[in-house]
Amino acid sequence: MKLHLLLTGNELMAGDIIDSNSAMIAEQIKDYGWRINKKVTVGDELDRLCSEINQLCDDADVLIINGGLGPTVDDLTAVALARVSGTEICEHPQALAHLTQWCKTRGFSLNASNYKQAMLPKGCDIIANERGSAVGIKLKHKNCLIFASPGVPSELRPMLSNEIIPTLDNLFPSDHIQTLRLGVFGLGESGIQEMVNSHLSDWPDDIELGFRASMPVLEVKLTTRGSNPEARLRQWTPRVTELLADHLLGELPISLPSATINALKANNLQLCTAESCTGGLIASQLTSVAGASQVYPGGIVSYSNQVKAQLLNVSEESLASDGAVSEHVVRQMALGAIKATGADIAIAVTGIAGPDGGSADKPVGTVWIAWGTAQELKAIKLQLPFDRTAFQSWVAALSLDLVRRQILDLPELPQLMKRFQR
Numbered sequence: 001m002k003l004h005l006l007l008t009g010n011e012l013m014a015g016d017i018i019d020s021n022s023a024m025i026a027e028q029i030k031d032y033g034w035r036i037n038k039k040v041t042v043g044d045e046l047d048r049l050c051s052e053i054n055q056l057c058d059d060a061d062v063l064i065i066n067g068g069l070g071p072t073v074d075d076l077t078a079v080a081l082a083r084v085s086g087t088e089i090c091e092h093p094q095a096l097a098h099l100t101q102w103c104k105t106r107g108f109s110l111n112a113s114n115y116k117q118a119m120l121p122k123g124c125d126i127i128a129n130e131r132g133s134a135v136g137i138k139l140k141h142k143n144c145l146i147f148a149s150p151g152v153p154s155e156l157r158p159m160l161s162n163e164i165i166p167t168l169d170n171l172f173p174s175d176h177i178q179t180l181r182l183g184v185f186g187l188g189e190s191g192i193q194e195m196v197n198s199h200l201s202d203w204p205d206d207i208e209l210g211f212r213a214s215m216p217v218l219e220v221k222l223t224t225r226g227s228n229p230e231a232r233l234r235q236w237t238p239r240v241t242e243l244l245a246d247h248l249l250g251e252l253p254i255s256l257p258s259a260t261i262n263a264l265k266a267n268n269l270q271l272c273t274a275e276s277c278t279g280g281l282i283a284s285q286l287t288s289v290a291g292a293s294q295v296y297p298g299g300i301v302s303y304s305n306q307v308k309a310q311l312l313n314v315s316e317e318s319l320a321s322d323g324a325v326s327e328h329v330v331r332q333m334a335l336g337a338i339k340a341t342g343a344d345i346a347i348a349v350t351g352i353a354g355p356d357g358g359s360a361d362k363p364v365g366t367v368w369i370a371w372g373t374a375q376e377l378k379a380i381k382l383q384l385p386f387d388r389t390a391f392q393s394w395v396a397a398l399s400l401d402l403v404r405r406q407i408l409d410l411p412e413l414p415q416l417m418k419r420f421q422r
Contacts, residue, residue: 001061001168001174002060003034004063005039005040008065008076012041028157028165031177032168037060050083053065053084057141060144062144062168064146064164065081065146065148068148069135070117071134077137077148087124092118096115098135099114099118102132103133124137127164129150131154132150136148136150136164138167149164178225182221182251183252184217184249185397185414192220196243204232206226207222208224216394217252249404250262258289260400261289263407263408265294270342271295271343271347272298272337272340274299274312274334275301275302276303276351277367279301281395282349283299297342308324308332311336311340312336313336327381330369331379338373346373347371348370349395349399353391354388354391355387365386369395380402381422382417382421382422398417401414
């Protein structure tokens with residue numbers, strides 16, 4: 001199948017909106033063995049839109065048009081499709097019924113602008129829109145199957161999964177691709193590739209090893225195709241997971257907060273936080289995971305020395321003699337959080353996020369992390385060479401991984417952390 005993609009909208013051309021829909025489409029179709037062969041973006045100009053539709057249909061089996069189905073005068077996709085296919089624009093009964101119900105549900109009156117979305121090329125089929133007001137359009141032109149979809153990502157996604165992809169799967173069967181996606185923290189792409197080269201020298205040609213770098217979790221992908229791709233992945237997954245060892249969080253989608261929460265739940269433990277330089281980021285990440293309340297009673301953001309002393313019982317002597325960014329202080333912060341919340345385990349962080357505030361003995365990027373129980377509390381000093389936002393993100397990620405490792409009785413430090421240790 002040769003598939004082309006046409007994106008429309010002046011806002012795309014001007015850079016007011018970043019195109020994420022083409023990435024969504026490519027992501028959803030790749031497991032079927034398909035890919036986008038050509039992608040074109042045009043503004044809201046009828047003649048140009050018609051010209052591009054005609055040209056793309058000349059050598060494509062399928063054309064997906066994204067955008068231009070809204071209620072305003074610059075939404076031109078329906079008109080363009082009617083013109084190139086030699087039909088007229090007319091009221092589509094199913095589109096009108098959908099639009100009427102959509103307005104009724106929300107307490108709107110169907111006005112002239114909304115009604116425009118019920119005016120479609122004569123004889124076309126529609127694609128249901130379970131979220132928005134504009135239905136999609138399906139028709140054939142020059143032996144090319146055209147799907148027109150709204151530009152709103154939350155409306156496009158169910159159209160793809162519910163109608164567009166199932167239709168294509170019936171028309172263009174191919175070897176399905178099976179991909180295993182693993183989340184890894186503490187190893188880099190080159191390091192993993194070297195490990196594979198050294199320890200898995202018999203790596204098969206029919207399994208593609210790939211990476212997608214992101215922060216903080218690196219995606220490691222094993223991709224294969226054929227009549228029974230699942231069996232091939234089952235054969236190799238144990239060898240890869242053994243190689244990644246303690247750096248493997250699990251199958252994606254997984255995050256460091258969710259991996260840490262899973263470990264806490266499995267061991268019936270409660271975690272609390274005491275944050276200074278991260279300003280509550282660790283707490284925010286933990287509470288973004290559904291069910292976090294089972295294992296996270298809360299935390300304290302102690303940005304000032306006064307709050308450290310008052311709420312976490314950090315001694316004023318330590319603050320005066322050692323400074324807020326010190327081992328003595330971070331340990332007292334952790335113990336204070338455990339006492340305040342009744343949790344079993346604490347994470348405490350204090351550091352210099354920058355760009356100002358550093359000194360010769362405590363430069364910008366210095367951070368102390370304490371983690372563990374009151375009886376087994378550990379602390380480490382790191383020097384992170386990142387800007388303020390990245391510094392905070394890395395402190396949060398490293399802190400969560402340290403706790404995960406302690407709970408699961410894994411090696412204390414990920415490889416990545418050793419380069420930052422001071």
